[in-house]
Amino acid sequence: MPKLWNETIETHRRDVRHAILAATAALVAERGLLNVTMSQIAEQTGIGRATLYKYFPDVEAILRAWHAEQIAHHLSYLTEVRDQAVGPAQRLKAVLEAFAAISHGAHGHVDTDLVALLHRDEHVGHARERVRHMIRDLLAEAVAAGEVRGDVAPAELAAYCVHALAAAGTLPSKAAVRRLVAVTLAGLRPVG
Amino acid sequence: MPKLWNETIETHRRDVRHAILAATAALVAERGLLNVTMSQIAEQTGIGRATLYKYFPDVEAILRAWHAEQIAHHLSYLTEVRDQAVGPAQRLKAVLEAFAAISHGAHGHVDTDLVALLHRDEHVGHARERVRHMIRDLLAEAVAAGEVRGDVAPAELAAYCVHALAAAGTLPSKAAVRRLVAVTLAGLRPVG
Numbered sequence: 001m002p003k004l005w006n007e008t009i010e011t012h013r014r015d016v017r018h019a020i021l022a023a024t025a026a027l028v029a030e031r032g033l034l035n036v037t038m039s040q041i042a043e044q045t046g047i048g049r050a051t052l053y054k055y056f057p058d059v060e061a062i063l064r065a066w067h068a069e070q071i072a073h074h075l076s077y078l079t080e081v082r083d084q085a086v087g088p089a090q091r092l093k094a095v096l097e098a099f100a101a102i103s104h105g106a107h108g109h110v111d112t113d114l115v116a117l118l119h120r121d122e123h124v125g126h127a128r129e130r131v132r133h134m135i136r137d138l139l140a141e142a143v144a145a146g147e148v149r150g151d152v153a154p155a156e157l158a159a160y161c162v163h164a165l166a167a168a169g170t171l172p173s174k175a176a177v178r179r180l181v182a183v184t185l186a187g188l189r190p191v192g
Numbered sequence: 193m194p195k196l197w198n199e200t201i202e203t204h205r206r207d208v209r210h211a212i213l214a215a216t217a218a219l220v221a222e223r224g225l226l227n228v229t230m231s232q233i234a235e236q237t238g239i240g241r242a243t244l245y246k247y248f249p250d251v252e253a254i255l256r257a258w259h260a261e262q263i264a265h266h267l268s269y270l271t272e273v274r275d276q277a278v279g280p281a282q283r284l285k286a287v288l289e290a291f292a293a294i295s296h297g298a299h300g301h302v303d304t305d306l307v308a309l310l311h312r313d314e315h316v317g318h319a320r321e322r323v324r325h326m327i328r329d330l331l332a333e334a335v336a337a338g339e340v341r342g343d344v345a346p347a348e349l350a351a352y353c354v355h356a357l358a359a360a361g362t363l364p365s366k367a368a369v370r371r372l373v374a375v376t377l378a379g380l381r382p383v384g
Contacts, residue, residue, distance in 0.1 A: 149378075152371045159363065160375050164356035171351065179344045183352050186341075187379030 019045050020055055021066040028063065067118045071127040074102050078134060089147040092138045092188075096161060097181050099131065104168040104177045132158050139188070148188045157188060211237050212247055213258040220255065256313060263319040266294050270326060280334040284380075287330055288353060289373050291323065296360040296369045324350050331380070340380045349380060 023044040042052040085094040136158035142148040215236040234244040277286040328350035334340040
């Protein structure tokens with residue numbers, strides 16, 4: 001087959017895959033993890049059941065793929081936010097705000113079973129570690145600039161940040177999330 | 193039967209129950225959630241299998257009972273710590289330190305499957321809520337005394353505290369946990 005044709009097939013497969021993930025995420029958000037079937041996903045995606053099974057063996061596999069995609073998006077979003085901000089303090093603040101916004105968005109409409117299922121995955125562990133490392137490096141940079149307390153190791157401060165900001169998932173409004181970020185940042189201030 | 197005899201039986205049952213919970217917790221900590229059987233638990237407790245089944249239908253039920261007992265202990269420990277400290281700032285600090293110590297102790301040697309299993313329980317939700325409320329009330333008291341920032345609602349500050357201090361579960365030492373408490377408290381300071 002000519003190269004162009006191969007590329008067209010590749011693009012098509014990627015599009016179908018993405019549509020399956022989006023349809024599944026929407027159905028699970030609407031009905032809960034245990035109430036979604038492969039037939040419903042096929043219908044919502046607009047493909048046949050046989051085609052769906054060529055892509056994924058079951059609902060769980062789709063959810064894991066969807067979650068991996070979400071996490072990849074979040075990581076590249078955080079990287080982008082970091083690279084657009086200027087100066088250590090601004091970079092740190094921008095990334096912590098973005099991380100809190102992600103936590104706020106992620107937990108609002110997902111059920112506990114789903115969280116338990118997905119968060120046992122290894123890629124979640126890796127992603128968490130990458131975020132923690134990113135924040136740790138930003139903290140180290142801010143400590144060097146005298147903008148963050150130097151009496152506690154950046155890795156420990158990073159653990160504090162990601163845990164404190166995870167509280168955003170339980171907060172009702174964006175205003176509350178902004179206040180949470182302000183409180184968390186206050187904990188990081190140089191000790192006078 | 194005379195009342196005394198009934199009480200003796202009651203005490204005996206409580207002792208056996210407690211021994212079962214302790215034996216199970218020890219076995220699970222040693223072998224992991226999925227590698228513990230009812231036979232092993234009976235043997236470790238020093239009772240017959242038939243007797244064990246009179247108390248609990250399966251390993252999961254024992255673990256839930258054990259966890260409920262742990263949580264009850266933690267709650268009464270936090271209450272005791274609160275009631276022994278003098279003054280709003282001291283009470284808050286003492287309870288946050290105790291909470292961090294519990295988080296530090298609880299997650300070190302428990303596997304993820306177990307955490308996922310137990311944390312879906314309703315009694316865990318209730319216990320969490322009671323802890324959050326206790327901390328919220330201590331924060332409100334400290335705000336009134338001018339010891340904690342008044343620009344953020346105590347309920348939001350409580351969410352910040354319990355999440356930030358949960359980081360203690362990932363920290364390697366008691367010294368690191370003390371630093372975490374100090375950083376978390378710094379976030380609460382009145383805005384100058």
